[in-house]
Amino acid sequence: MQDLKTIVLSNQEISPGYYRMKILASGYSESAKPGQFVMLRVQRSFTPLLRRPFGVFQVGFIPADCDTLPPKEFIELVYKVVGGGTETMRELQSGDAVELLGPLGSGFTADASIAEKILVGGGIGLVPLYMLATELVKTSKVSLFVGGRTRDDIITISEFERLGVNVSVATEDGSLGETGFVTRLLEQRLEEPHQTEVFACGPMPMLDAVQKICATSEVSLQVSLEALMACGVGACLGCVVKGEGHTINEPRYLCSCTSGPVFNAESLDWNKTEAIKMVGGGK
């Protein structure tokens, strides 16, 4: 964990609205684990004010400019432009300054005794699964089910294929792969019981469905959640999610930046609880 004042190495559009950004990041190739994230500061002014959380897509080395120097370590992010922060990011160019706090959070933990692994990714939720896949393919058979609205939302899958991951695609408009939700693919695969382990990241409705399917099939599931974050280090308590056993009267919150963003599905509360309102804006 460190706060690096560093620079962008490259920043490229890979699909309409989706970008890959390489950032010089010494230490990351050793320290970053699959499922971890960084808090990125993209400009000096206060708009946007807060850092933005991004999953680690991969870490690696690029050759140095000169043979006698060690290669440079980088971290790669893949992001979707959705608002002010990511709009600013899209404009960054090689050499621009950024600040990188990380690597942060829990990572995925694979059970070595299970030979088959299934990854389920929705849209930009694919990101943390790539670094996980690079690890898993070393010892296991890995499948990826990936979904999105249209084919533009299906990104980096050739990268997964190059690792030897078996990729199946579903799009809501049928422009690539099966038509429909990615969860259909998972459901089909888990129809006949077999020993496997599922790792999922994507929008909440997708995770809800994945959780139901895995619970029914009694398959172990780890999910990576996206929560609003201010600090990323457990200080603000802004990023909590509801933990298993949460009720209105006895709320149980887990910090998603320190206990997460990857959680075992059983440690979370999957019921839709009603919002409670307090008078006064207590902190």
Place this chain on the structure above:
Amino acid sequence: MQDLKTIVLSNQEISPGYYRMKILASGYSESAKPGQFVMLRVQRSFTPLLRRPFGVFQVGFIPADCDTLPPKEFIELVYKVVGGGTETMRELQSGDAVELLGPLGSGFTADASIAEKILVGGGIGLVPLYMLATELVKTSKVSLFVGGRTRDDIITISEFERLGVNVSVATEDGSLGETGFVTRLLEQRLEEPHQTEVFACGPMPMLDAVQKICATSEVSLQVSLEALMACGVGACLGCVVKGEGHTINEPRYLCSCTSGPVFNAESLDWNKTEAIKMVGGGK
């Protein structure tokens, strides 16, 4: 007067911390008068929030990319980097979007019956005098007295010389021209009475001294003032300066964006009046 959504044509450092910026500005070659200014918006976010006022250095035409098209009109600004807004400006490149409100304010008005004109500029205060000089040299003998802290603060004087203006320089550290204040040069010139007209722009202490000298010599003086401005069009009343006859009990304020920024020296109050404080932040 128009609010142009336009682009930067070029932006170059001309001396440490001083820049020249050309902006595509159709209509300006006809509409802009010497001494007028523009309100420039340099970025989409709210830091900085307000537009920044800049004097018009010159207007002109550049050849179009294609012979059959009309040449492009531009406006040129010269600015000094002093804070957040000008820091942002320095980073603008050819093609970047800016918004340009103007041309605004009163201009200088030369008395055709007076054959000799004296311009007095302090530092960045030189800017509005250049466009004035381009007009004055057509009919008069024009001298420029220019001052600054060091020689780095003496900018664009070769441009004035190219117009045929007689340039005398004073720097406080003696690194260029005479050592001392520019007002010494004016004082010397006005020692023996002769018919002339003075146009001055620069920091307040300089203008104070120029006013005293001109008043003593009974020479007519126009000054261009720098006031804090929010709107530039007479709506906010933030930019007022004290008018002739101003007292604490009967304050007289003049809007420097509409009645100015160029004023006849006699229409201003040159006494240092005490600040009055009110309870409550009345608007």
Place this chain on the structure above:
Amino acid sequence: MSNAVEQVLKPKLAVEIAGLKLKNPIMPASGTFGYGEEYSPYIDLNQLGAIVTKGMSLNPKAGNNTPRICETVSGMLNAIGLQNVGVDAFIKDKMAFLSQYDTPVIVNFFGNTQEEYGEVAARLDDVPGVAALEMNISCPNVKHGGIVFGTDPQAAAAVVTSVRKRTTKPLIVKLTPNVTDIQILARATEEAGADALSLINTLTGMAVDIKTRKPRLANTIGGLSGPAIRPVAVRLVHQVVQAVKVPVIGIGGITCAADALEFLIVGAKAVQVGTANFVNPDAMATIIADLEKFCVEEGIADINDLIGTLEL
């Protein structure tokens, strides 16, 4: 069916406030749009829901010493000191220009005593072309130790009551945000006869030049406006809407249609755009166009169907 499609293509933006019919809910905030004329080269005043003038007093006011403004992070401080030409000169010199437009003119005004407030209102009462009055109660009451009218429920009610007696025009009371409980003030002024409430006026603030160690404003303290204050304004408008029956006009840090929509959704019937006019002289025109687009996208045929639809 074709009718429904047409409605969606051209949503209805008109709103009504205290009998005043506005083409749309967008108008300038007092003191940020001069007397209208200043911005007429940049924006078509006929487009606006209403025009709100700089605040008028009984006698002309020269305003405060300088510096009067200073920029802060995403905001600005001002202590203009309510400089204005005085109500009589306004009627004589400024109304003719404003009357050319097919847009209701709302005259903002203030006084230093209860009597002054009443007198200004009376002088505006029979002026043709004045559609409504907006009463700025964020001024110190010089007869009562300088306590700001709008921070004291009794004083606020009293001054509104006395103005109410002297005008037949719709009376909008503009509240200050610098109070502990805005709902008490809102109810007090409603009961005293306000036909509508507008808020917020500026938050009191201050900035210091660390080199000279002087306040950045000659007046030491001033009013904070701009995007920085919007969350405070939205909260106060939300609270006032819940406390009163009269229509509420939302003000504070509005720069774009999305900002305006926050206020409309919490229940403001219209909004005023202030500091943003300085940044973008055509801000209000853009907001009106984008409000229309938003309604089309969201299938809202009439903006009134959106007002007050906050889901709690």
Place this chain on the structure above:
Amino acid sequence: MSNAVEQVLKPKLAVEIAGLKLKNPIMPASGTFGYGEEYSPYIDLNQLGAIVTKGMSLNPKAGNNTPRICETVSGMLNAIGLQNVGVDAFIKDKMAFLSQYDTPVIVNFFGNTQEEYGEVAARLDDVPGVAALEMNISCPNVKHGGIVFGTDPQAAAAVVTSVRKRTTKPLIVKLTPNVTDIQILARATEEAGADALSLINTLTGMAVDIKTRKPRLANTIGGLSGPAIRPVAVRLVHQVVQAVKVPVIGIGGITCAADALEFLIVGAKAVQVGTANFVNPDAMATIIADLEKFCVEEGIADINDLIGTLEL
């Protein structure tokens, strides 16, 4: 002579507040620095003037429903709901870590009733390593209709008086900015026994998601912090400094040394850095270094010579 040069080269930054000796006037604001531990990988806690903890209550608090935070223009809203481990767990689990450092620990705390406030203070009273208490009075008094203690001079004075009886530690009372007249509150709490005052807590604000038409916070309203609020904070600190004799700690939107200096110049003896920690985990280290540089540049040998030197 050589001595004078040395002094200028290494200006004295130490300040004293209610008997508490601080290495420098910079400390975190409660709730933005966790229990200290969270930021210890990024900033040397020994550098700080003090460490201020998250607010403690008698019993552990789970906090509010989500979403709890949202970003606004140059600011953020939060409605964390005062989530904390409870005072006993704090003493048991968190103090050992904090006691390693040579930096005074200020424990922020709150209650829902006067009794709770007193009880928390009492439990902290004999804890070694706790240098002072900071009492957050921006909480609703559940026994009195939920009115926020800190907005009512009587309630504020009463709760401070009762806490004062139960602690021998220096007592800092943290004021809310959401009041009409901060000077009344400041004097009331000073008279009730506060050894120092800190301000501001967050401004109450709200933001709306215009697509879902829901508040952006589950709690509807929350506290606005960050650079956006600084002018309001500077004004309030200025007013409080003029109203009381006890030392004042300035808080609100501080991101850099220049921001901190505004508060020191108006008379704050120290400052707290809140939201800026989220943006820059080493913000306070940079501020301390830059404060020192500023003193050197301005020829200030002792920061105390700068405090309260506002020129009016």
